[in-house]
Amino acid sequence: MLKVVEVKQRGSGGTAHYIAGDFKLSAGDYVIVESDRGLDYGEVSSCEEISLDRAVSQKGQKRVVRVANGADMDRIERNRKTAKEAIKTCDKKIAERNLSMKLINAELSFDCSKMIFYFSAEERVDFRELVKDLAKIFKARIELKQVGVRDEAKMFGGFGQCGRELCFARFLRDFEPVTIKMAKDQNLPLNPAKISGVCGRLMCCLSYEHKCYKESAKGLPKLSQRVKTADGSGKVIDVNYLKRVAVIELEDGRHIKIDYNREQR
Numbered sequence: 001m002l003k004v005v006e007v008k009q010r011g012s013g014g015t016a017h018y019i020a021g022d023f024k025l026s027a028g029d030y031v032i033v034e035s036d037r038g039l040d041y042g043e044v045s046s047c048e049e050i051s052l053d054r055a056v057s058q059k060g061q062k063r064v065v066r067v068a069n070g071a072d073m074d075r076i077e078r079n080r081k082t083a084k085e086a087i088k089t090c091d092k093k094i095a096e097r098n099l100s101m102k103l104i105n106a107e108l109s110f111d112c113s114k115m116i117f118y119f120s121a122e123e124r125v126d127f128r129e130l131v132k133d134l135a136k137i138f139k140a141r142i143e144l145k146q147v148g149v150r151d152e153a154k155m156f157g158g159f160g161q162c163g164r165e166l167c168f169a170r171f172l173r174d175f176e177p178v179t180i181k182m183a184k185d186q187n188l189p190l191n192p193a194k195i196s197g198v199c200g201r202l203m204c205c206l207s208y209e210h211k212c213y214k215e216s217a218k219g220l221p222k223l224s225q226r227v228k229t230a231d232g233s234g235k236v237i238d239v240n241y242l243k244r245v246a247v248i249e250l251e252d253g254r255h256i257k258i259d260y261n262r263e264q265r
Contacts, residue, residue, distance in 0.1 A: 003048075030067070040111070216241040
């Protein structure tokens, strides 16, 4: 068996898998890892063991160099402070060149060979001259990455309407598409303030619950649908998908509840 760990690179970087070798690692450990051009650091998010058959496909995969020691952690902290100062310098250069972009964050690789700036913009931005300016100042390879509003919220973190830490800051690796149809299928009020997250996009949890609602909705009438009951015909004015109960407004104005759990027995 071959030990492999998933590592979240730097603070805002993506996740990647590395061969752990003989290191005993667990989630939360900081490690120094191989990168394309030198060394970088990251935090272990998960560990697994893979078979030798799968290990063949891992040939050429980068490795964990060592578990971060005290000196490494001091260097990581210094790099974080340097990156914060770099944000101010970059913001100034953006203003000087009158570029329509919003700088979000900056990171410095462990060996200081690369500095990454994250930004958002509504339109395409020609930042080639900005890269040259920053390379002269910081004497490092400069990389600018455009990110979306969800990535921005992921970097800064925060809490959702549920009171818990944002999903994409806590555990989500990839952003799954969320559609307004999911909110409609769950009979939610289509009020942007109630179904949107802090990023301004539809809440990720709508997609988690969608399958359950679709299953629960099977055999239930739709809102405004005309139905026949033992008390007469009427119009569906409310549906509780989880309890499988519908409220019907009869032609004489009376409201009745129909439990479809009983109806289907």
